[in-house]
Amino acid sequence: MTRRLRGAVALLAVAVLLGCTATSEAGPGGPPAAPSAVPAPRPPDVDLTILPARQVAPTPGMRLAEGLSPPTNRWFSALALGDAPQPVFPLPLAVALTATGFGVGVPQVTTTATGVFGPYAPQLTVDVGGRDPEVSAYDAASVTMDLGTGALTVVEGSPVLHWTAANPGAARFDTPFEPGGPAGSAVAAVGGRTWLLLATDPDGAPAAPALAADGRSADVPAGGGLAWLALPDGVAAGSAAARTLADAAAHPPAPTTLRWAVSAGTATTELDLGAPTAVVRLPHQATLAPADDLDCDGLGAYATVLGAATACAGRTAAWSVPAVAVDATLDVAALPEAERAELADAVTADTERLAGDAAPAYPADTYFGGKALARDAHLLTLATALGLDEPAARLRERLGAELRLRAEPDGCARRAERCFVLDPVLATVVGLPAGFGSEEGNDHHFHDGYLLEAAALAAADDAAHGDGTLAAALAPVADLLAADVAAAGPVPAGDGPAIPALRTFDAFAGHSWASGYAPFADGNNQESSSEAVAAWHGLALWASVRDDAALGDEARWLLASEAASARAYWLEPDGGPTSFASLVWGGKRERATWFSPAPSAALGIQVLPVTPSSGYLAGPEGTPPDGGARVRANLAEALGVAPADLWADPSAWDIPFGDQLLAYAALAGPDDAAHAAALLRELPDERIDDGSTRAWLLAWAMTRAAGG
Structure with missing residues (x-):
């Protein structure tokens, strides 16, 4: 496996009417890619019948016309699903x-x-x-x-x-x-x-x-x-x-059509509203694409929980956001020899703990199990890059065995965990045992993103250092996970409803929704914007392993779009009482989490997992455009100190999610990264998240200190 697994410059764009396609071409620094309609793609080449069909939990209520796929994870899910609208x-x-x-x-x-x-x-x-009432039709917007x-x-x-x-x-x-x-x-x-x-x-x-x-x-x-x-x-x-x-x-609405495009430097979203109408432009949609025909001059604005929404009139809304690089691992080979030696020792120690004779079993569920698999896959890339043959071999064997087990299509016919079923009512793939409401559609992109990244990194490593069979063994089930959360078009599922296109992603909002049914008075919500970004990073890596150009382009569009909205509404919101938000709903944006009142948790959940694509947390180019001021301000609020005092008291970082905050701090600049590396060396073991390792976080901070 090469030390860096970069996707090719994306010149083909995929688009949906929840599904149509688009193509564009633009070089680095060129104009935003402009989508244009071309024939619709065929659905992903997957076979849903390979999984056992089983409804893990009953659906409490469904107000949906016959033949429609249940719209989980949408801004309007609660109109169709749940006990009451x-x-x-x-x-x-x-x-x-x-x-x-x-x-x-x-x-x-x-x-x-x-x-x-x-x-x-x-x-x-x-x-x-x-x-x-029942939902009788839905489309892109x-x-x-x-x-x-x-x-x-x-x-x-x-x-x-x-x-x-x-x-x-x-x-x-x-x-x-x-x-x-x-x-x-x-x-x-x-x-x-x-x-x-x-x-x-x-x-x-x-x-x-x-x-x-x-x-x-x-x-x-x-x-x-x-x-x-x-x-x-x-x-x-x-x-x-x-x-x-x-x-x-006055114009009656027509079906809306979504198109997208990616180039070396931008990702573009285009929504054709079917007829001229009134529409708004949200804050993250500020950079216009050539296809946009909206008239917004002097029409006023609406106050929303996301900021001012500009009133416009027209038929086609289009905007562009910066592309996000997709790398498979960190560039540790460029580090000084002493730091490489230190990292080698850390990788060896973490490998002994996680893949040695006394290593604990992988968690059985898809979330914690997926996090652990992605953690070990990151560690494997470091071991390989540092030439650590024995740790790499142990990690390779452990990862491969667990991934092969989970990718057995009929696994749930023979056991109760580490396997997948197709829910024939919700038309979704559910891992067993279910967790965090995944049987209702909750958080599938989080879970599947970890698994896809682990599968991609392990398969790429196997192609370079193994017998080259792992990718083919994982593909039937891994492709289903990719289709479950990000199919470009509806995927037929036998006699039942089809897997819907873009199950979790809201193109207009530019981000995903985490709740399946959204049974809340405040609409749907998403907490961990960073896990959503990581999902599309994992999808892009898997597309590279599968040599699937269309899926790769889609994944890069999703990755760039989610990253831009994460900065706009979670990490760098315009207005509001707090420097950052931790939960964005349809009807509110707040500092709260589902699991902890600690401000450090509210920011930490917007950082984990640290991947090679996590530079977006600092700015669109992967580096802070303001010299790191916003990163430091967010950290100061999370730690309860002044920005100038972030490094004054090392014990201030011995808090929940302290390891993730140190990784975030490394984005503020090389000096901050050096401070973060020093503290990561001493951080108590219990402060290292179960989806990461000290070696990986240290490698992240070291490469940022070196300007990587």
Whole structure:
């Protein structure tokens, strides 16, 4: 195996209508890659029938039209899954179903000592005589609910709700509207917010709403529609901005199409909204791509929990983020001889502890087991790079045996753990024993990312130092794990629902969602942004082993997108009471974790696992653009010290996640990295995370101190 396993410059782009494809070409420093539609890819070449079919836990409720794949891990999952529908947050709006219709509002954003909050609070409630709601369609950025009397369509990022009547009838409102708004609309003011009511006839042409005399209802013909547009903060109905947005919002929604592209320096996302409409641009979408046709000049903005969202009108939103390098290991060969010798001793000691005669068994579940496998795979790359033949051989044997065991397709037919099943109801691959709610779809990208990285590193090593059979042995199951979280298009699953495209990743938000059902009033959430980034790093390495260019391009797009949003909303949020956040929800961004109140844990969970791609934590180029000031500020807040005093008291780092914080500190600059290396040498063993080793963290700090 080469010391560095870099992916080739990605010139082919893959895209989805939850699935369509795209191609682009741009060299380093060139313009952002511009997606353009080409024939849709065929689904991944995987066979789901090789796994035993078993529902690990019953699904509590499902409001989903026949034939649709259960939409776990989406911003709207709670509309379709769980005991009762919960509010959803297609920013800038928040929407919830009622017994006979729906409510909608623009959340009022408030700040406390621990976070930024924008809960669902309806400003309008609409009664359409609905009953038995179910999700009838969804795509890249929209979801449609069949309410029995018609269809409600919600588009992520749009300040507009659209209702299409199945039969002639009336929609009733709790707030009266008055005629006289722009584009023939009616107007209502609620709590300082101006709302416009627009209408379309059965042919989709704009029409004036057929308001009742009291303004509290409007008649709608069969096939006709109503749309509710929330104007931006402080924008009045008579303004030019309101006219522009109203003209755009009148168009009935069409299916949204996602395309992506990667080049040597950028990753580009493009969302075609199907027709000109009103939409917002979130903070991470600031760098525009050539395909973007939005008009955002002078249209105002909405306050959201993620920051100001700029109001725009148009059909195609596109933006670019910096690419993230994909390396398999750290460049320890470039270190001074004395440091290489020190690392060799550390690798030997860690290998004895983890792969010696008294080594503990790997955890059986996919999360802790996956972390341990990736940990040992990192250690193997160091042993190989340092020429440590005996430790490398021991790690190679232990890793290979465990990975082969877990990759037995029929393993769960013969044992209760270290194996995988296909849940035929949720259309997802579940590892046994399940953990952290993985039987409900929770955290699959975290778990599978660790396993894919371990499989990729071990298989690449086996190709160079073994018999070359490991990749083929692991591929049938590892390919299924990749498809489970990141299939470019739906994957048929026999008689059951297909694995959906991009199960966990939200292209508009630029990040993943961790909860399968999202049974929360604050929407879906993700805590460990760094484990999500690591998942796509592992996917990219596996794509290289499989020589799958399309999967590699997709993985690099996911990696760059997730990294950019991790910086924008978790590590470097704009505004709010804290320097960093640890949980981002649809309806709030807060300093809290599921497992610990310690500020060090809140930052540490945004760092682990340290991979060769973790430079993104400091900045888009892998180095801090501000001289490390933001890294030091985050650390100071986590440790409860002043930024200038980070290194004054070594005992301050003897805290939960202290090892991860030292790894993060090494990103602030070479001097900080040297301080981190010195403390990592002395950190108590119990402070080293079970997904890492002292040798790996020391190698990370040493290479950063050397400018690597």
